[in-house]
Amino acid sequence: MKVLVAVKRVIDYNVKVRVKPDNTGVDLANVKMAMNPFCEIAVEEAVRLKEKGVASEIVVVSIGPKAAQEQIRTALALGADRGIHVETDEEVQSLEAAKLLKSVVEKEEPKLVILGKQSIDSDNNQTGQMLAALTGMAQGTFASEVVVEGEKVNVTREVDGGLMTVSLNLPAVVTTDLRLNEPRYASLPNIMKAKKKPLESMSPADLGVDIAPRLSTLKVEAPASRQAGVKVADVAELVDKLKNEAKVI
Amino acid sequence: MSILVIAEHDNSSLKQATLNVVAAAKAIGGDIDVLVAGENCGAVAEAAAKAEGVNKVLVADNAAYGHFLGENLGELVAEVGKGYSHILAAAGTVGKDFMPRVAALLDVAQVSDIMRVESEDTFVRPIYAGNAIATVKSSDSIKVITVRPTAFDPVAGEGGSAAVEQLDVVKDAGLSQFVSEELAKSDRPDLASAGIVVSGGRGMQNGDNFKMLEQVADLMGAAVGASRAAVDAGFVPNDMQVGQTGKIVAPQLYIAVGISGAIQHLAGMSDSKVIVAINKDEEAPIFQVADYGLVADLFEAVPQLEEELKKVL
Numbered sequence: 001m002k003v004l005v006a007v008k009r010v011i012d013y014n015v016k017v018r019v020k021p022d023n024t025g026v027d028l029a030n031v032k033m034a035m036n037p038f039c040e041i042a043v044e045e046a047v048r049l050k051e052k053g054v055a056s057e058i059v060v061v062s063i064g065p066k067a068a069q070e071q072i073r074t075a076l077a078l079g080a081d082r083g084i085h086v087e088t089d090e091e092v093q094s095l096e097a098a099k100l101l102k103s104v105v106e107k108e109e110p111k112l113v114i115l116g117k118q119s120i121d122s123d124n125n126q127t128g129q130m131l132a133a134l135t136g137m138a139q140g141t142f143a144s145e146v147v148v149e150g151e152k153v154n155v156t157r158e159v160d161g162g163l164m165t166v167s168l169n170l171p172a173v174v175t176t177d178l179r180l181n182e183p184r185y186a187s188l189p190n191i192m193k194a195k196k197k198p199l200e201s202m203s204p205a206d207l208g209v210d211i212a213p214r215l216s217t218l219k220v221e222a223p224a225s226r227q228a229g230v231k232v233a234d235v236a237e238l239v240d241k242l243k244n245e246a247k248v249i
Numbered sequence: 250m251s252i253l254v255i256a257e258h259d260n261s262s263l264k265q266a267t268l269n270v271v272a273a274a275k276a277i278g279g280d281i282d283v284l285v286a287g288e289n290c291g292a293v294a295e296a297a298a299k300a301e302g303v304n305k306v307l308v309a310d311n312a313a314y315g316h317f318l319g320e321n322l323g324e325l326v327a328e329v330g331k332g333y334s335h336i337l338a339a340a341g342t343v344g345k346d347f348m349p350r351v352a353a354l355l356d357v358a359q360v361s362d363i364m365r366v367e368s369e370d371t372f373v374r375p376i377y378a379g380n381a382i383a384t385v386k387s388s389d390s391i392k393v394i395t396v397r398p399t400a401f402d403p404v405a406g407e408g409g410s411a412a413v414e415q416l417d418v419v420k421d422a423g424l425s426q427f428v429s430e431e432l433a434k435s436d437r438p439d440l441a442s443a444g445i446v447v448s449g450g451r452g453m454q455n456g457d458n459f460k461m462l463e464q465v466a467d468l469m470g471a472a473v474g475a476s477r478a479a480v481d482a483g484f485v486p487n488d489m490q491v492g493q494t495g496k497i498v499a500p501q502l503y504i505a506v507g508i509s510g511a512i513q514h515l516a517g518m519s520d521s522k523v524i525v526a527i528n529k530d531e532e533a534p535i536f537q538v539a540d541y542g543l544v545a546d547l548f549e550a551v552p553q554l555e556e557e558l559k560k561v562l
Contacts, residue, residue, distance in 0.1 A: 011377070016380075016512075017377040017378075017380035017381060019380075019381050026376075026377060026380075026381050093358060094349070094358070094359065095352065095353060095356075095357070095358050095359075098353060118494075120377070120378060120493070121376065121377060122376055123361065123362065123375065123376055123377070123378065123493070124359070124361045125345050125349070125361060126349035126352070126359050126361060127349075128349075129319065129323075129345075129346065129347070129348075129349035129350050129353070130349045130350070130352065130353035130359075131353075132319075132320075132350065133323055133349070133350035133351075133353035133354050134353050136424075137424065138320055138422075138424035138425040139319055139320065139346070139350070139425075140425075141319065141342075141345070141346045142342060142345075142346075144487070154428060157342075158342070158487050158488065159342040159343075159430075159488075160341050160342045160343070160441070160488065160496070161432045161433060161439075161488055162430060162431050162432035162433045162486070162488050163430065163431045163432075163488075164316070164427070164429075164430040164431075165427075165428040165429045165430065166316075166318065166425050166426065166427055166428055167425065167426045167427075167428050168424065168425045169423075169424050169425070172424075177487070177494075178477070178480075178481070178487065178494055179480070179481075179487055213358075214357065214358035214387065214388055214389050215358050215360065215385045215386065215387055215388070216385065216386050216388070217383050217384070217385050218371065218384040218385065218386055219383070219384045220376070220381050220382070220383045220384075221381070221382050221384075222380075222381065222382070223375070223379055223380065223381070223382050223519075226519055226524075226537075226538040228536060228537045228538065228539065228542075229524075229539055229540035229541055229542065230540070230541060230542070231531075231536070231541075231542045231543070231544060232541050232542065232543050234543070234545075234553075235543065235545075235550055235553040235554050235557050236553075236557055238525065238541055238543050238554070238557075239554065239557040239558060239560075239561060241541055242502065242523070242525070242541070243561055246502075246523045246540065246541075248445070248501050248502040248522065248523050249445075249469060249502065249558070249561070249562065
């Protein structure tokens with residue numbers, strides 16, 4: 001079966017985020033960018049499904065500027081077979097991303113679509129669910145285990161208080177949580193091979209989707225910073241402070 | 250304006266997060282209706298009717314909603330919610346699952362995890378793991394919003410007397426089935442709403458050592474949490490994770506034990522009223538946000554803490 005994986009180019013996980021002095025956003029100039037960590041887990045899961053003989057082809061799609069092709073190439077180096085780049089320099093919000101992915105799903109007709117549960121920039125946690133709703137597919141969100149059985153997929157989900165397993169009709173959308181797998185690193189030979197894998201580029205207009213945003217960001221501020229408090233000498237002093245100064249116990 | 254709040258519950262009791270979300274709805278202003286969707290959830294509807302500021306409680310009681318499957322809830326809430334100006338739910342794993350479906354079915358954007366209401370169409374929410382705070386304005390006719398419960402003081406759970414109305418809308422998308430669930434059984438308070446949280450990090454070294462934290466937690470009636478590092482290392486299950494990708498907590502007292510204080514962890518607990526850090530590395534970033542820091546080996550400090558607490562509690 002064909003698996004479609006969506007990946008997003010975001011600020012690297014290890015970069016310290018700085019708000020611009022004019023409060024219009026976060027400073028992304030000369031900042032290291034990378035594949036969103038949850039998307040790496042999505043690619044890894046697809047590759048494992050292929051290694052198990054469950055997936056026959058992995059198509060990776062990314063929406064974003066020209067540079068997002070780097071993340072597509074990374075996914076190709078990790079084991080995806082071909083790439084689709086929906087190129088735009090405009091901001092694409094979750095609903096519009098879901099509409100673009102819906103168009104890709106209609107063209108490609110995958111049995112399974114795997115996405116990260118959220119991106120670490122906007123922290124929205126929406127696109128997978130929206131794609132599922134727009135395409136009338138079932139969804140297995142925050143997945144920690146994915147088992148394909150015939151025309152169904154069993155997804156174990158990380159929910160408040162524990163785990164929940166659901167059985168979904170295929171085609172379905174799965175969004176990844178942290179414990180689903182541990183992504184591999186791309187080997188040098190595979191990085192070289194990835195350069196030759198097919199990558200198709202298209203625009204939102206080619207897909208017939210209006211990507212005008214519905215939400216406008218009025219300002220972005222740094223969070224109120226917490227002041228460091230005092231160091232206590234020992235446990236007795238700590239308990240005394242908690243009881244008599246902070247009065248929280 | 251009219252606001253629909255989707256109750257969070259387990260079919261037998263109303264979760265406190267619902268009262269926090271009603272508080273967010275009050276901050277927006279307008280009539281507030283609460284939708285209770287579940288199976289044999291009459292007691293939940295009665296509890297919701299008593300919440301302060303609720304105008305009407307709508308009940309969709311059907312097996313299709315018993316396990317809160319996103320496909321079914323999405324269709325139900327989009328149908329019931331299309332007559333409202335705002336649809337609100339708690340940003341827990343249930344709300345995060347079905348609300349984007351509602352937004353997509355209504356062809357509107359969703360505003361996730363709001364911390365503050367500026368006006369009926371403008372909301373404040375964290376981005377980049379809380380390292381930046383965005384003020385966003387929605388131009389959609391229906392605002393679909395998930396609410397960070399800890400950011401709003403709950404309305405009173407008693408005193409109200411809203412009318413309860415049964416809905417006979419049954420939306421079974423037929424796309425998914427519940428198979429099983431494995432919920433951690435604990436007599437401790439719920440992590441997300443506990444007044445005191447004791448969390449352990451990589452410094453705990455293994456899962457067995459969390460028993461030390463549990464003993465301290467039980468003395469104080471606290472919940473036990475963990476950092477992502479402790480979860481990734483396999484010490485404890487993921488539902489204990491506090492942080493950007495886990496639970497957001499804001500208790501009166503947060504005790505971080507053997508936690509270095511990665512940005513991802515701070516994003517989940519820095520709104521706590523009082524933060525205590527116990528770590529042997531005095532350079533650990535957790536000390537920069539801690540009200541009280543103790544530089545010590547946790548394997549000595551935690552048993553001492555248990556003894557000292559026994560004296561005063």
